[in-house]
Amino acid sequence: MSHSNYYDVTTWPVGNPSEDIGEVINSIIADIKDRQTATDENDGGKPGAVIYLPPGDYHLRTQVLIDISFLRIQGSGHGFTSSSIRFNVPKDEWAGLHELWPGGSRVIVDLPPGAAGDSTGAAFLIEREGSPRISSVEFSNFCIDGLHFIPDGSELPAENSYVNGKTGIYVASANDSFRINGMGFIYLENALTIHKADALSIHDNFIAECGSCIELRGWGQASKITDNLIGAGFKGHSIYAENHGGLLITANNIFPRGASSIHFDGVTRSSVSNNRLHSFYPGMVILAGNSSENLVATNHFLRDHEPWTPFLGVDNGRNDLFGLLRVSGNNNSVIGNHFSEVLDARGVRPTGAAPVIVRLVEGAGNFVSNNHVVALDVRAESSDSCFAAQVDALLTTGASDGLAVTTVLVESGSARNTILDSGNDAQVIADRRANAVRATPTISFEPEGAVRSGQTVEIPR
Amino acid sequence: MSHSNYYDVTTWPVGNPSEDIGEVINSIIADIKDRQTATDENDGGKPGAVIYLPPGDYHLRTQVLIDISFLRIQGSGHGFTSSSIRFNVPKDEWAGLHELWPGGSRVIVDLPPGAAGDSTGAAFLIEREGSPRISSVEFSNFCIDGLHFIPDGSELPAENSYVNGKTGIYVASANDSFRINGMGFIYLENALTIHKADALSIHDNFIAECGSCIELRGWGQASKITDNLIGAGFKGHSIYAENHGGLLITANNIFPRGASSIHFDGVTRSSVSNNRLHSFYPGMVILAGNSSENLVATNHFLRDHEPWTPFLGVDNGRNDLFGLLRVSGNNNSVIGNHFSEVLDARGVRPTGAAPVIVRLVEGAGNFVSNNHVVALDVRAESSDSCFAAQVDALLTTGASDGLAVTTVLVESGSARNTILDSGNDAQVIADRRANAVRATPTISFEPEGAVRSGQTVEIPR
């Protein structure tokens, strides 16, 4: 059916998609280009195509190079299952497992490792110079699986290293209106690395057990990362962006481990709102490199401890004074967030310190208002069962005690900030001569004209 | 085309999909399993499959049992049309109707009724014990229609009872990375019942005219319910969750009736943010059973009266003191919500009471800040036309009067809460010795140094 611009990798005459889907797709792209020689100034000529991957296992031994606009590659299943859990099951129990690997429309990346972060180990490389920027390339509803991690020189088992030099999708050139929807990414050192994006949409994907999940590099604007399930490894970022403006990150459920859940470097006028963020380490959201005029609002931050035995003792190297949210920049807004810091006080580092929730490091004019910090001291427990341990930890609230924290710490390098209703007077450490602070009222708060101490409260039933 | 793991129910040789699509799909699943005998420790073996339902009516007389991962069942149309409106059209007018039933890729559930909430009346049952948990089952873009409701012993017509013992999708076993996208559910007593979910995504569905819409049972974590249109019957929940942590409920438009829009039981560290919620009764959002550290933020709550004649007099049995948002738990955040309470004062129960908007029943440490309550007394009107009545009620704001309400009521069982800017001093009923309260300033509010009464305001044009 190539005449209709619809291609099925299992019926294409060149190559064997089970053995090397890269060869098959490159051959299809060559065919599309052969048939798109027309350049029509009146109305058309190069509509692109769709390439379909039915459910199945497809080894990729040749990198796919995409240099045409309007190409959609789609499957019928994001195919996630946890490889991390399985690799930590004793091997003599594998015979009893229902299945061993991810599935769906699954591309197995069988490339030699590239250098971390470069394009050589990428399953899909999108690169085209010249004008216009390559546009409307779409990836939809299939799985990219890096298969194995490799030793990183530490004591960790190889499959827990989050290192393998493989990338799922690497966009090297300036691009416009790309879409990544409904995909699954697993066991890749980098799931998605995209340079110079304009109006990019990364929506409703499942990106987990990858070293880093989403990296927006170079510069870019007006993009969105929405409604994804994301969780990076302990060395990487769930979401990283540099020099982006107008980026919207919302409605994501970002789970551990992730050295950072979201890390901005030089990002301006962007939003991180309405996400659920969970981490085992400090430094969950970092606004670095003069990231300014961003809105961090109505997110749920939870930082608790690692509950799964294979990763006990692993962390991102930051102590509890680093801040769950750390800001180096100007005029950012931090409004209406909930922070839960749920720690075993015995494990706080430096020992005996009061952990910091929001830390303003450099800059001026930030507005931190109406944030609610909950800090609890709970006895850390762990388990060999990943799911049970996580759920158990998540649901533990009952017998916990309060934990002393600094809700907002303003360093001398950051000034003229406004801190409102984000911690009581003792919890906000800031020079009141350099910053405007209104502490959250405590029970003894009694403004004139509103004193009602001793009031008898009638409770209707 | 079974060799490519793509199945079309209309071309499968076993069974007749119009007569019993359950038999057809079970036969296809058996075929998939027959072909997945390989267990390959190196890289693969069980990729799953996709089963396609073209638009059409498919009776389901045999329950589908799914016990393999990576199965995607997809159609080409969610097919919703209102059966509730049609069943309330006089029967002698049916001949003039363009169509009588839902459509799209439509599965008609012809099973005998199960007991409410169990799996026997479920069209699709997902159940598999052992390890790993069943993963990445996906349902996409088809319709599950329960066809009729049955008498419930009350005076209501059978088709208005929301009872029939049928369930659309019932997941009995622990599961991972499931996706429910673009589906339609209608006239089922339970649309979706999912136990023990991890990283579940319920996104962009249309779930309406069902007894209960989404129920997450047992326990679970790190899931999302996003961007759905949802509306349960007067006996059930639009969304119910128990013992979940890290659940993200956002960007949903939840309309009446629903005994509750969202009901949490023992849910922790989860988010209900940025939803539009509309109900005809109190108890719109309930955090019960020690639900703690949740964020309820920037939602729009509207409670008004039932405008459609067939349901006049039906309600959920709660009076106006129950609270639109009711909290039994600790350390929750209620920030930046808008509440509209639009009632006919003559209908308030108990007669003459001031309705309660936020009610803290048990627990401690909740933070209720920056919520705006609008309360209006409007003359209730109703109509035989469902759509016209609802729109008319929604747009009625003009000639209304204020209605006295309690914006926040803190019972003696809940203490050490912080209530800021969520009602004036008279509207917040709380023991000020046990809770920190800052009332929303009223016009006479004149803090020192900010008095500008009498200021002449120059209005630029």
Add this chain to the structure above:
Amino acid sequence: MSHSNYYDVTTWPVGNPSEDIGEVINSIIADIKDRQTATDENDGGKPGAVIYLPPGDYHLRTQVLIDISFLRIQGSGHGFTSSSIRFNVPKDEWAGLHELWPGGSRVIVDLPPGAAGDSTGAAFLIEREGSPRISSVEFSNFCIDGLHFIPDGSELPAENSYVNGKTGIYVASANDSFRINGMGFIYLENALTIHKADALSIHDNFIAECGSCIELRGWGQASKITDNLIGAGFKGHSIYAENHGGLLITANNIFPRGASSIHFDGVTRSSVSNNRLHSFYPGMVILAGNSSENLVATNHFLRDHEPWTPFLGVDNGRNDLFGLLRVSGNNNSVIGNHFSEVLDARGVRPTGAAPVIVRLVEGAGNFVSNNHVVALDVRAESSDSCFAAQVDALLTTGASDGLAVTTVLVESGSARNTILDSGNDAQVIADRRANAVRATPTISFEPEGAVRSGQTVEIPR
């Protein structure tokens, strides 16, 4: 395969889809209706169908008329590329361009121009009277391209006029549960015009370089506009709604130009939350015509200057006192938004004025709380390169100075509003006898019992 209710336009025997896809689709719809003569009171009869457009260029010379429910029209590519940038590239450079036109599954609208806003120039017209309302029509993942704009009588080049009398999809009749997902719209004077919508979903589309993008007309309820990339022309609206209740607009990234990003007329009990909004002119969000009880929360507003040479000097005719957010209505909530006003002070109009951010014009009872306004004076620069100019402007924050603004202006026609923490005392212009105002504390703010001036701040490392 018509027997299975699946149609492919490239294999349908009537008409030529490349020459006139309108004729082909109308012929398919006639076939569907011929086959749907059954009216079955028991359970079914008219399931609808799906019509598939593979990637390709399809001229539309006959308007498609849809008058059946449960019709899904789907393609395999939204196909956006910027026509606006290309039309502003000198023609002698076109030969060096990779492609000249949008692509994907692309419908090229070759109709004679209609009157602006009417249905005559619409590619797809949905119209059916009688009962029930037409339901569950779905458009998915294809491109509708209006191809050219035409002269508008001004000095602007024709292709920059945003005028051509063409509409993408026009829904004339009351409708229920429609879905518009994953579509691309480009170079249409009106992309989507939908009357009388109930439970409509407009989700995850790319709607840009159109005169107006989304218009909800007549009246309607309980709909959602979510997770779209949207940007209208300088004459139109990115989103317009009139007489809607319960509308949810969230998670959209709305970029320039757009005379307004969002314009409500008589809209009630609706939400504009969590969007990223960027404009080059005042009047970004307008609540007009007694729009009441709406929630505008946690949005990021950025207004800066036009950076692209071809549109220098073009604006929407409003001066800087108009307000970025302008409210005529009652009881609205404006909570937790970030506003960045980044202007070249030399270009402010009227000269020397303090630009207005939030302006309450008429009504009462609005609640404006916890909004953060950042105002900067930067030297405006422009460039021939659209992308580079925009990114450059977006990332410019460093050397800027503050700009004096009025953060909230309350006119005498609006009273009994509450303005909290949304500007310091000098920035909020309001009659304190008629409105409750609590200014954002400034550094000298020293409430009793909280004075800590002179405190030594110890910064943990």
